Amino acid sequence: MLDKFLMGNEAIALGAMAAGVNLVSGYPGTPSTEVLETIAKVNDGSVYVEWSVNEKAALEVAAGASYSGARTMVTMKQVGLNVASDPLMSLEYVGVKGGMVVMVADDPGPISSQTEQDTRTFAQFSKLPCFDPTSAQEAYDMIQEAFDYSEKYGTPVFFRPTTRVCHAYASVTIKDEFDYHVNIPDGFVKDSSRWVIFPRLSNINHAKIEKRNMELSDIFSSYERNSINMGDGIRKGIATHGISYVHTVESINELDKKPGVFKVATPFPFPERLAKEFLESVDEVLCIEELDPVIERALLMVCGKYGLKTTIKGKLDCTVKLSGENTRDSVDSDIKKFLGLEINCVDSSNTPELPVRPPVLCAGCPHRASFYAVKKAMKGQESLFAGDIGCYTLGNAMPLDMVDTCLCMGAGVNITQGVGRIKPDTKCFAFVGDSTFFASAITGVVNAVYNKADMTLVVLDNSTTAMTGHQPHPGTGKTMMNEVTAKVKIDAVLKGCGVDVVEKVNPLELDKAVETVKRVANMPGVKAIIFESPCAVLFKPEKPCTVNHDKCIDCRKCIKEIGCPGLVVMDGKVTVDTSLCNGCGLCSQVCPVDAISRG
Amino acid sequence: MSVNVVLCGVGGQGTVLASKLSAAAAMSKGIAVKSAETIGMAQRGGSVFSHLRIGNDAVSPMIRSGEADLIIGFEPAETVRMLPFLKKGGAVITSNRPIMPVTSNLGGSSYNGLEMVKYLESLEESGVISRLIVVDTEEASKNLGSSKAVNMVLLGAAARGGFLGDVDIEDIRSAMVKKVKPQFVEMNNKALEYVKI
Numbered sequence: 001m002l003d004k005f006l007m008g009n010e011a012i013a014l015g016a017m018a019a020g021v022n023l024v025s026g027y028p029g030t031p032s033t034e035v036l037e038t039i040a041k042v043n044d045g046s047v048y049v050e051w052s053v054n055e056k057a058a059l060e061v062a063a064g065a066s067y068s069g070a071r072t073m074v075t076m077k078q079v080g081l082n083v084a085s086d087p088l089m090s091l092e093y094v095g096v097k098g099g100m101v102v103m104v105a106d107d108p109g110p111i112s113s114q115t116e117q118d119t120r121t122f123a124q125f126s127k128l129p130c131f132d133p134t135s136a137q138e139a140y141d142m143i144q145e146a147f148d149y150s151e152k153y154g155t156p157v158f159f160r161p162t163t164r165v166c167h168a169y170a171s172v173t174i175k176d177e178f179d180y181h182v183n184i185p186d187g188f189v190k191d192s193s194r195w196v197i198f199p200r201l202s203n204i205n206h207a208k209i210e211k212r213n214m215e216l217s218d219i220f221s222s223y224e225r226n227s228i229n230m231g232d233g234i235r236k237g238i239a240t241h242g243i244s245y246v247h248t249v250e251s252i253n254e255l256d257k258k259p260g261v262f263k264v265a266t267p268f269p270f271p272e273r274l275a276k277e278f279l280e281s282v283d284e285v286l287c288i289e290e291l292d293p294v295i296e297r298a299l300l301m302v303c304g305k306y307g308l309k310t311t312i313k314g315k316l317d318c319t320v321k322l323s324g325e326n327t328r329d330s331v332d333s334d335i336k337k338f339l340g341l342e343i344n345c346v347d348s349s350n351t352p353e354l355p356v357r358p359p360v361l362c363a364g365c366p367h368r369a370s371f372y373a374v375k376k377a378m379k380g381q382e383s384l385f386a387g388d389i390g391c392y393t394l395g396n397a398m399p400l401d402m403v404d405t406c407l408c409m410g411a412g413v414n415i416t417q418g419v420g421r422i423k424p425d426t427k428c429f430a431f432v433g434d435s436t437f438f439a440s441a442i443t444g445v446v447n448a449v450y451n452k453a454d455m456t457l458v459v460l461d462n463s464t465t466a467m468t469g470h471q472p473h474p475g476t477g478k479t480m481m482n483e484v485t486a487k488v489k490i491d492a493v494l495k496g497c498g499v500d501v502v503e504k505v506n507p508l509e510l511d512k513a514v515e516t517v518k519r520v521a522n523m524p525g526v527k528a529i530i531f532e533s534p535c536a537v538l539f540k541p542e543k544p545c546t547v548n549h550d551k552c553i554d555c556r557k558c559i560k561e562i563g564c565p566g567l568v569v570m571d572g573k574v575t576v577d578t579s580l581c582n583g584c585g586l587c588s589q590v591c592p593v594d595a596i597s598r599g
Numbered sequence: 600m601s602v603n604v605v606l607c608g609v610g611g612q613g614t615v616l617a618s619k620l621s622a623a624a625a626m627s628k629g630i631a632v633k634s635a636e637t638i639g640m641a642q643r644g645g646s647v648f649s650h651l652r653i654g655n656d657a658v659s660p661m662i663r664s665g666e667a668d669l670i671i672g673f674e675p676a677e678t679v680r681m682l683p684f685l686k687k688g689g690a691v692i693t694s695n696r697p698i699m700p701v702t703s704n705l706g707g708s709s710y711n712g713l714e715m716v717k718y719l720e721s722l723e724e725s726g727v728i729s730r731l732i733v734v735d736t737e738e739a740s741k742n743l744g745s746s747k748a749v750n751m752v753l754l755g756a757a758a759r760g761g762f763l764g765d766v767d768i769e770d771i772r773s774a775m776v777k778k779v780k781p782q783f784v785e786m787n788n789k790a791l792e793y794v795k796i
Contacts, residue, residue, distance in 0.1 A: 005619075005626050030638065135660075168660035169619075169634040171626060246659045253658070328663035344665065352718050354676050355710045357609065357700045359645035394643065399705060559704050565644050568699040577699075579746050 006172045008165045011136040012103065013038035014174055015143035020181035022070035022098070023048045025058035027439065028468035029077030030112040031166040032105035036075045037471075040480045049480045051471055054409070054439040055084035059102070063087060066096035066156070067195055069185035071147055075103045078117050079408065083440065085126070091156055092127050093205045094197050098185060099151035101143060102128070106162045108290040108325035114389070114408060116323055118291035119160040123268040127209050129216055130158040130268045134245045136170040142225060142265070144181070153212055162290060164243040164325070213269040221273035225265035228278045232258040236339060237282035239264065239295050244288045247331035259286075259339060262295075270298040279303060279310045286338040287314030290326050313338070361394045363566035364541065364582030366533030367460050369507035371395045371402040372562055372586070373531075374429060374458065376510075377517035383427040384419050386412035388441070390433035391467045392460050399563045403431070410440030417444075417453040427521050428455040435465035435473040437490060442497065448526045449498040456521050457499070457528040459490055462535040470538060494528050501527035508533055510589040542583030543599020545576050551595035558587040558596065601654025602764035603662045604757075607681045608673025609698045610637075610647045617671065617750040618649035620778060621763060624770035625653045635660040644701075646677055653764055669762045671753050673736075674698050675715035682722075688729045690762050691719060692753055694736040732756055732794060739793055748790035751775065755791030 006014070013035045016024065024047060026036045040049045048065075052058035055076045062072040076084060081104045088102065104122075107113040123130035131146045133139035143159055150157040193201070220226055231237060237260035240248050245263050252258050262278040262285075264271070279285065279302060287296035296314035303310055313319040320334050333343045361368050371392075374385070387393055387403030388410065396403035405415050416428035432441045437459055448455055465471040472478040477487040491502045501523055505516045513531070520527050544566070556574060559567050566581035567574060576596075588596040604621070606614045615636050622632040630653055637647040650662045664683045672678025672693035685691065697712030716733055723731040734753060740746040758768040768791060775787050 003626075005622055005632065164635060164661065167636055167638050169622060169632070169636070170660065171631050243659070243661075247661070250658045250663075328659060328661050328666075332663060350718075351679060351682065352714050354680050355700045355703045355708060357644070357646045357677075358702070359610070359643040360701050362611075362643060391643065397701070563701045563705060565699075565701050567704065569704050 001173055001175065003171050003173050005169060006136055007034060008136040008139055008161060008168050009034035010038045011140040011172045011174075012143055012159070012161065014042070015140040016073050016101065016147070017043065017047065018175045018180045019099070019144040019147040020071050020183035021047060021073050021147070022183060022185055023062060023065040023072045024075065025050050025052045025061045025072070026075030027052055027055045027058055027080055028465050028471045029080050029105075030468055031107055031163040032075050032077045032080075032103065033468045033471070034166070035103055036480070045481070051473065051480050053474055055080040056087060059084040059087045059091070062100060063091050063096065064188075065185070066098045066100040068098070068188040070098040071100070071151070071183045072098060073101045073103055077113060078104055078106045078119055079114055080104070081119060081122060083409065088128075088156070089126055090197055092209065093202045094195060095154040095205070096150065096156055097154070098183065099147035100156040101146050101150060101159050102156050103159045105166050106160055106291060108162055111163055111325070116291055118294065119158055120267040120294040121292045123158050124294075127213060128156055128158050128268075129153070129213070130160060130266060132241050132265055132267055133159070133161050133165055134242055134263070134265070135165065136168060137172050138225065139165060140172050140174060153216070155209070155212070162242050217269040217272045220266040220269060221271040223266060223271070225263075226271045226274055227263045228274060228281075229261040230281055231260035234259055234339070235281070235283040236260070237262060237278060237285045238288055238335065238338075239278070239285050239299060240288040241265070241267065241295060242290065244290060244326045244331055247326060247328050248288060248335065250328065251332045251335050255339070259335070264295050267294045267298070272302055275299060275302045276306055276308070279308050282310060284311045285313065286319065286334065287312065288320065288326060288331055288334055289314065358397065359394060360397060360563070360565055361391065362536050363564050363577075363580040364536040364584035365391070366462060366507050366531065366536065366584070367392045367395060368400065368562055368564060369510065369513065369533070369584070369586045370458065370460050370531040371400045371431075373507055373510060373513035374517050375400065375402055377514045378427060378521065381427055382425060383429065384416060386416045386419075386428070386430045388412040388430070388432045388436050390436055392431060392433055395431070397563065399560055409436055410444055413441050413444030413455075413457060414447060416455045417448055417451070420454055424454065429458055429521075430455060431458045431460060433466075434459060434461040434463065434475050434490065435471070438474045438488065442493060445494065445497050445499065445526070453526055454524060455526055457494070457526065459528060459530045461490060461530050461532045464535050464538060466535045466537065470535065490530055499526050499528050502530065503528070504530045504532055506533055507531040508584055508586060510586065536582050536584065541581070544578040544581035544583050545585060545588055545596050545598055547574055547576055548595045548597065549573060551593055553593055553595070555592065557592060558590050561590050562586060601652045601657040602669070603657075603667045604651040604653070604669045604671060604763070605662060605667045605681045605684045606649040606651065606671045606673075607677045608647060609677060610644050612673040613747070613750040614647055614649050614673055617754050618651050620754065620771065620774050621651055621653070621766065623778070624774040625766050627774065628765060628770060630765060631655045631657070633657050633660040646680060648681060653766060669757060671757055673749065673753065675712040675719075676710065679715050679718060685728070687727060690730040690760070691728050692732045692734065692756050692760070692762070693719065694749065694753065695733050696735070696737045730760065732760065734794055739790070743786055743790055743793065745786060748786055751787045751790035752793045756794035756796065758791070759794075759796045
């Protein structure tokens with residue numbers, strides 16, 4: 001045993017290692033990414049680790065390994081689960097042999113996601129047991145138990161931390177390596193009655209799964225991580241989970257009369273017997289949850305089933321807010337309101353007006369140049385610019401204003417086709433990053449070619465998965481096992497799919513880039529431009545640009561056109577912020593009087 | 600009682616490293632630490648914060664309004680943004696160097712950081728802030744020869760001012776020596792001693 005200062009995601013990774021995980025696959029996505037990265041970093045090569053091309057591939061790879069007796073973990077963020085849901089829904093019916101944990105990180109807020117979907121709800125839908133940790137320490141311990149349950153009951157299980165568990169640091173007590181569980185897979189054993197999904201098998205297994213989950217509800221009622229703390233002199237209680245539980249404990253510690261607390265670590269199957277015991281000890285319950293009212297609905301069900309008179313408050317009666325993350329403050333005021341106590345208010349009426357500071361494309365980001373080149377080339381023409389998921393979604397901000405739509409990974413290439421069908425004279429562009437291209441845009445390209453669409457695909461190739469912290473992908477020539485591998489070439493893929501016009505250009509050579517866009521956009525059919533320039537964060541910056549104030553006519557075109565954070569106004573003059581500028585030189589090509597020069 | 604610190608700034612300024620270093624320093628003394636960071640999209644030039652709780656009685660990694668003993672601000676407006684977390688009579692250590700958001704440059708806003716520092720000074724006068732240390736970090740970067748040492752300048756001021764509870768400057772120094780490359784130790788040592796307390 002030793003104590004280590006760990007990020008929640010690192011604790012999850014080390015917990016999986018302690019459980020003897022043999023194979024880990026996943027696709028990057030905040031807040032889940034560091035789990036797989038940690039395993040890749042700390043393991044001596046005995047655990048197979050891969051960034052798969054997308055979450056569906058990751059889940060299928062892990063399923064094959066679990067069929068073969070390996071302990072496996074798949075990592076992704078909540079929206080990644082949607083991509084993996086096709087194999088997962090069926091896998092639940094087939095089952096697994098080696099323990100399989102599907103680690104899905106949820107993102108209340110959302111802080112860096114498209115949706116506030118709740119993997120606990122997905123657990124009910126897909127019938128997978130679900131584990132919901134409250135802290136880094138609990139995550140470390142609980143994921144080992146999750147592997148045991150998975151293997152014992154032959155089902156994949158969900159492990160779903162949220163952002164504040166994933167990205168919180170704490171001192172965590174971990175096992176010595178010689179205490180790790182060792183799992184030696186025996187390899188795939190043929191048995192088509194088990195591994196081939198057919199309607200008859202599904203019918204038989206469906207009933208078995210429902211019965212197993214009823215049994216698990218009872219077993220989970222005795223699982224020590226589901227717990228009740230009886231109230232102290234009042235018949236009121238809080239039902240909660242995850243980080244909200246931790247916030248609740250801290251608020252209650254300060255109170256004289258303490259309400260009861262029901263901590264739900266397994267939202268599905270719901271620990272019904274324990275819930276009934278809790279409900280009988282109180283007259284009124286406040287559910288403090290993030291995302292969906294999962295516990296609240298389950299408690300209402302238990303009240304109905306057993307005819308209990310306990311009042312259940314939460315999201316469904318609008319007692320607490322319906323969206324967003326729970327903070328120490330929101331939990332504290334929810335509890336105080338519930339108990340009829342006074343709420344402390346912070347007076348910030350005298351604060352000076354604060355500048356808003358939304359995230360922006362980095363100084364010197366090549367995406368800025370790519371967007372600007374297309375914008376300039378298409379000026380005055382009816383155009384649609386479909387965006388996608390990645391750093392380049394930030395191209396929506398002023399002054400670029402170059403993202404008209406953004407839906408989910410790989411959607412842009414198909415959305416442009418739909419828009420074009422309704423208004424054929426619109427010039428349709430789909431912007432997609434290199435990692436997203438491989439993850440889920442290729443089928444969209446095939447669809448466009450097959451159905452004779454008229455569109456321009458713009459691949460923003462910065463040779464990395466930048467948004468989530470620079471992971472390798474099929475185009476980078478490196479694997480997560482630190483091996484050199486063949487680079488899958490984007491231009492070759494496109495040509496193979498039947499895109500005949502594929503042009504490569506460096507977006508930082510502005511005139512050439514604009515000329516290329518003008519020429520290619522006017523061609524009929526499906527054509528592609530690959531803007532090649534590495535992520536600005538990944539290479540040593542060149543000397544910063546300088547503004548010659550004798551030449552500068554203060555038109556501020558540089559700022560108004562490209563909005564680079566490296567250009568600032570100081571004492572009424574446009575100046576380069578040398579701590580940010582990486583010398584990309586885009587501004588020097590925008591200036592009408594050549595007042596900006598590269599370093 | 601735990602010591603609660605909010606570190607804040609703009610994505611890319613090094614708040615996370617400062618928070619991790621303080622945590623390592625506390626852990627080496629056997630003090631439990633909890634912390635929470637901003638990671639993800641907001642890192643791209645947006646407002647970022649770290650919550651750091653040094654002490655065995657902290658349960659949550661997050662800090663509540665009016666609970667922070669200290670704010671360490673890497674940018675003056677970000678420091679002011681975090682003031683609701685500061686307890687009455689808490690301390691503030693802040694850089695005076697503004698980072699202009701793109702939105703301000705576009706809109707021709709007059710934000711220059713001075714008004715933030717003035718506001719903080721008025722709060723020190725009225726006793727809302729017990730101790731305010733404003734650091735000219737641009738000057739510090741010039742003197743130290745690197746803008747990368749700003750986090751050590753601010754952290755050094757916090758430790759030497761006695762604002763990190765039982766964690767003192769020597770604890771921070773040992774943690775720093777373990778974290779940074781040997782050729783940068785001397786510069787970071789100077790950075791830790793830079794602010795006159």
